[in-house]
Amino acid sequence: xxxxxxxxxxxxxxxxxxxLTDREGSLWFGTEFDGLFRLLPRxxxxxTRKDGLLHDFVSSISEGPDGSIWLATKLGLDQFKQGRxxxxxxxxxxxxxPDRRLVHVDxxxxxxxxxxxxxxxxxxxxxFVEAPFRPESPGARPLxxxxxxxxxxxxxxxxxxxxxxxxxxxxxxxPIPEPxxxxxxxxxxxxxxxxxxxxxxxDGCFHVSGGQLS
Numbered sequence: 001x002x003x004x005x006x007x008x009x010x011x012x013x014x015x016x017x018x019x020l021t022d023r024e025g026s027l028w029f030g031t032e033f034d035g036l037f038r039l040l041p042r043x044x045x046x047x048t049r050k051d052g053l054l055h056d057f058v059s060s061i062s063e064g065p066d067g068s069i070w071l072a073t074k075l076g077l078d079q080f081k082q083g084r085x086x087x088x089x090x091x092x093x094x095x096x097x098p099d100r101r102l103v104h105v106d107x108x109x110x111x112x113x114x115x116x117x118x119x120x121x122x123x124x125x126x127x128f129v130e131a132p133f134r135p136e137s138p139g140a141r142p143l144x145x146x147x148x149x150x151x152x153x154x155x156x157x158x159x160x161x162x163x164x165x166x167x168x169x170x171x172x173x174x175p176i177p178e179p180x181x182x183x184x185x186x187x188x189x190x191x192x193x194x195x196x197x198x199x200x201x202x203d204g205c206f207h208v209s210g211g212q213l214s
Contacts, residue, residue: 014031014033014034015031015033015034016030016031016032017031017057017060018030018058018059018060018061020061020062020063022063022069023067028061028069030058030060030061030071031057031058034046034056035047035048035051035056035058036053036058036061036071052078052088053071053073053078054073054074054076054077054090055073055075056073057073058071058072059072059073059074059100059102060072060102060103060104061103062104062147064109065107065109066081066109067081068080068081068105069081070103070105071103072101072102072103072113074101075090076088076089077103077111077113089128100145102144102145102146104147104149104155106149106153107149107153108153110122110123111123111128112147114144115128115130116141117141117142118134118141118142118143118144118159119141120132120144132171133157133164133171134162134164142159142160142161142162143159143160143184144157144158144159145159145160145184145185145186145201146158146186146187146188147188148187148188148189148190150165151190154166156174156188158185158187158188158198159184160184160185161182161183161184162176162185163176163185163188163196163198175211176208176213177208177211177212178213181206181213182198182200182203182206183201183202183203184200184203185198186200187199193209195207195208196208
C-alpha cells in the first residue's frame, strides 16, 4: 500500500492546521484551503463548502461524546453527525484571528469556543453565551490559544502568559512560575505524573513540575 505521505500528496492534502483521532480510530485533518479530510481504511473522504462547510479554512476539530464532529472555520462553527451536516453557527467567532479559532467539546457534551481575545463562549440552549473565566482588569484581554481536557475532566485554557482551569463549575488561575517567560500557550498536556507541558508560539516547550518551570 502507498505510504500516507504519498496518498496525501496525490489528493492535495496540504497546509494542515489541526488533527483529530476519533473514537473509531479515523484520522481527521483540517486544512487551510481544502476543507476537512477523513482518513478511512484505504481511502480519504473530503468535506468542503460544496458539502456544507461554512468555509474551507478549518482551524480546529473536536469530537463530542455522541460522536459528532465540531469544526471551527473561518466563518463560524460546523457540526457533523455520521458524516452529514447537522448544524452551523455562522458568525459566532467573528473577531478572533481566523488561524486561531478554536472549538472544544468536553466529555459532558458542553461546547466551548472563543469569540474575541479573552472572550469565552459556551453553547447553552442552542446558542452561544459568554462564559467569564477571569476578573475584569485594566488592559488588553489575553488571547485564548488552546483548550485541553485532562483525565479528571478539568477544562484548561491556554492564553498569553496565563493558564486557567475549570473544576466543579469554577474557573481558577494556575500559578505558572515565571509567567513572563511564556508569551503564548498553544498546546497543553498533563502527563501521567500530573506534570504540565506547555507548547508556546515562539518560546518552545515548557515543563511545569513541583512549582518549577523548565
